[in-house]
Amino acid sequence: MQSTKQGFLLLISVLLTISGNVLAQGKLADYQRAEALKTKLKDKVYNAPQQINWTKNGSRCWYVIQTARGKEFVVVDPKQKTRQLAFDQEQLAQKLAAATGKKIEPFNLPFTTLNFGKDDEAVEFVAEGFTWQYGPGAMAFSKKGPFRAEPTDRRYWGANSSELSDRAVPSPDSSQTAYIKNYNLYVRSEKTKQERQLSFDGSEGDYYASTIQWSPDSKKIATNKIRPNVKHLIYFVRSSPDDQLQPKLENREYLKPGDALPVRRPQLFLVDEGKQIPVDDALFNQQFSLSRLEWRKDSRAFTFEYNQRGHQVYRVLEVSAATGAVRPLVEERSNTFIDYSGKRYRFDLADGKEMVWASERDGWNHLYLIDGATGKVKKQLTKGEWVVRNVVTVDTASRTILFAASGKTPGQDPYFTQYYRVNLDGTNLTALTTEDANHVATFAPDFKTFVDSYSRVDMPPVTVLRSATDGSVLVNLEKADISEWQKAGWQTPDVFTAKARDGKTDIWGIIVRPTNFDPTKTYPVIENIYAGPHGSFTPKSFMATNRSMHELAELGFIVVQLDGMGTSNRSKAFQDVCWKNLKDAGFPDRILWMQAAAKKYPFMDLSRVGIYGTSAGGQSAAGALLFHPEFYKVAVSSCGCHDNRMDKIWWNEQWMGYPVGPQYAECSNVVNAHKLQGNLLLMVGEVDDNVDPASTMQVADALIKANKNFDLVVLPGLSHTSGGDFGERKRRDFFVKHLLNTDPPAWTATTSGTGAVGMGK
Structure with missing residues (x-):
């Protein structure tokens, strides 16, 4: 009797725990916290330049940073090895306020872009509809005249x-x-x-x-x-x-695959x-x-x-x-x-006597020196199981190349970009950056120095000025401060690796948790997918993680992103998986990666997996429910290219091949719509001129004919989009309803101090 009673109490305890876990997710408080996260994080990473700008004469560079007191303009002099404020912001604010009659905050100036004069002293900027000039000391502050923006080329991309x-x-x-x-x-x-x-x-x-x-x-x-x-x-x-x-x-x-050219x-x-x-x-x-x-x-x-x-x-x-x-x-x-x-590069030397050429002929993207007279390879300049990402410059005088590459340093994430110099005879390969992080370099016009900002998704950015000859640090410029994010409870994404379908290749991804993460709970998993063969897409730098991934996690989810086989920036064989087979989308690798992650992190509930994506990601998200319904249960697909015969010619013929053969139908979400299992939300902009919106409507038509239940949202007046704020809310509600089995709160519900969650915002 006592044993039965204890068993009953234990069962009640387990049920209450499970119920508590469910009830604590997808509720109004979670939506409010997700909405509040925007405000808590906005402009709260300090001392992290977003863009480095070199002056016209190349003698100095400047950037804007956010600090505890606001925006600060910083100028760096490589020759003098100095870092200082670009100008007296308080004095400029006073002068601009006097000239305009408006209140101007010195560390929230109404501009973020500057033009330096020939001497790099006076600056020009645009504010309040006018162009102004300002210089230090006794230099005049003046209004140069009304600002007239240069006309932009508004031609349709295609x-x-x-x-x-x-x-x-x-x-x-x-x-x-x-x-x-x-x-x-x-x-x-x-x-x-x-x-x-x-x-x-x-x-x-x-x-x-x-x-x-x-x-x-x-x-x-x-x-x-x-x-x-x-x-x-x-x-x-x-x-x-x-x-x-x-x-x-x-x-x-809009040319499509198979069209006459x-x-x-x-x-x-x-x-x-x-x-x-x-x-x-x-x-x-x-x-x-x-x-x-x-x-x-x-x-x-x-x-x-x-x-x-x-x-x-x-x-x-x-x-x-x-x-x-x-x-x-x-x-x-x-x-x-x-x-x-994505990988084409050519530079002719000495009027064609030689050529620097990029090729994947040995299975990895590398640089070659070609003899212009014979067309034969004089020298393979880079070699190994790593990839050249891009060439910065070829210096014909010193016969050297500056370039970016990834995967060369053992033990590092193979997607991390590092910078190198090599001679045109293939000798003296020199690493200019080495830290275990993703590096973003902005070179001076003379290519003698560069500003290097390096970070990881789990490491705030560090910004330094380096020599482009040997990579030595000339000036330590900035070290980002994320203390305000930490106070807000922001969870650092976890970097996770697991083996691909071949049992050998590492697949890299990230795991995003909510700020109120509780390791004793279980959470549905949602994958943010983009598997286009033209690139790799998992964030590698700090703050590169899609903000909406963190906000989505706040509702009670674990959100992941990874790059499977068929994407770029690894070996040629890694990318070739996509050929004539875009429906693959790396899914065998993605599923194995999540299964391995769930073994390490039991809070990931793989009985409830969702997926979302836009464009090629929209194709993959819908395809997950057609081709892998045993794993994926809920999908939100935005502006998907659901049938590659309906999409732009250059992208699809490159990966799906020419002529247009049966592989196109085999990969089509339209042709395979009858296989749908799970819950699907389709979204599309009615004037999408990137991916023909008829592609989404044809999926809807095929689903209706197959008597399949699904949701469709057509966005009036919008082009290629994930749906904006409206689409984001629809996406969140769809996952809450179908993965948490919870009715989302009314859109008229308001948050404390942040406005409405939904339609009333």
Whole structure:
């Protein structure tokens, strides 16, 4: 009897504990705390520059930091090795207040951008609609005049620039002018004004391009002859325009996988002879694109780059100005794809006698020195199981290269960026940064010094001035202070690694906990996913973590982010997993990583896993419920490219291949919509011109036809988006309802001192 009673009491205790855990999550107090977190954290990381700016003459740099008293402007002099305030902020505030009649706080000045004068003493800034000048000491404070912003290019990102116009292009010696007339190439003597026609076979459907390139000796011209394609237009209805009652029909140029492309054929003209030299197109006749048509400085030849459709062949080609003969300087081939959009780099030395070239030909992205005469590799400049991330500069005088790389230091996160210098013969590879952190460098215009801000998600930033010769620290500039964040209860993200599907490769990710984290509780897990093959996306620097991840965690979740196989910045084989297989999205690695994390951290409840993402992340989030419903239970998908045949041509043909084969349907969320299990929320902007919004609507259509339950939110007037504040609230409520089994609080509920949580905000 006693044993039965004890067992009953134990059961009641367990049930109460479980009930308490659930009741303490997803409630109004949690929403209020999530909302209050914004205010508690905003501008509370002190002494951490966000952007480093070098003055025009390159002698000094400046930046803005947040301090306990407000914003401070700091200037650094590398020669003098000094750090000081850029100007007297209290004096400037007084002068600006007197001139405008407004109250100006000295450490909350109404501007964050400066322009330094030639002497680096006087500064110009824009405030209250005017441009002002201010200098130290007795220098005048003056209003220079009304501020007029430079017009910005508001062209749609996918619109093709016109290559058919009558714009005149003068020769380098100004003796002649070239232009397109009646689809053909003409030149005019500036002395006699006599006009000569150089081509005669141009037409509306096969015309000479107005992007005319004169040779440096003014004796030759190179341009393209273009056979245009039929434009692919996508259409939107802007339901709620700001300027009228009735909706608007809009369209955009938007090429999709499989569409016909314009064909460009380089043309060569000898101007004095009035002669056109044939250029054989055998080496570039299956083009996706031609680019960088450039003359050699001695006018002996011009070069261009050829990206074969399907992205498995990439060539740098040279055309002889004497004969029109075409020869390859570099040829890259891949059985999968060449990452032309993310890892391409070329620098010509000594007018083409040598070339610095980036390639993944040995399985890792590295730099090579190419012989310009033979096209053969003279020297592999970098080598090893690590990747060159980008080239900062090639110094032709000292024959050195400054570059960023990751993965070279054993024991460090392989995504951490470090900076290096190497000679053009591959010798004397020197690490300029070494600390176990992610480094962001801003180099002086002369590349002799650089400002290095380094941090980790679990380490606040340190900012120093370094020598670009040996990396030595010249001046210690800033060390961030996060004491206010710590007072607010902010939880440092945990960095976690686990093995990938191959049992060998490390997968790196982060774990975000709420400020009231209790290790005795269990929490549903939500993954923030973006698995685009063009990059890696897990934050590596402090404060790079998406703010909404921390706010989402406040509602009673563990939020994670990681990079699985199929993403970039590791080996070529690591990235190749994505090829013709975007539905993979690294899910086998992601699931193994979370399972390993849950073994170490039992507070992670893998019976309740959610996922969310936008764009390619939206595709993956929805795909999680189609292809891995045994693991993922709830998904929020925003502006997803759910069928890669519906999305932009360059991105999708690069990873999914060309021609458009059955792999596209196999990876389609539309085709596979009938497999849906779990709870899905789709969100889409009605005028999304990044990913055709019809892609989301086609998923919805397929789900309806398959008699599947789901939620759909269409966002009027919005383009490519995660939904803004409205979308964020919908996303949070969806996870609270379906992962915590709790009804979210009313949107009219208000928070203490922070305004409304929902619609009334």
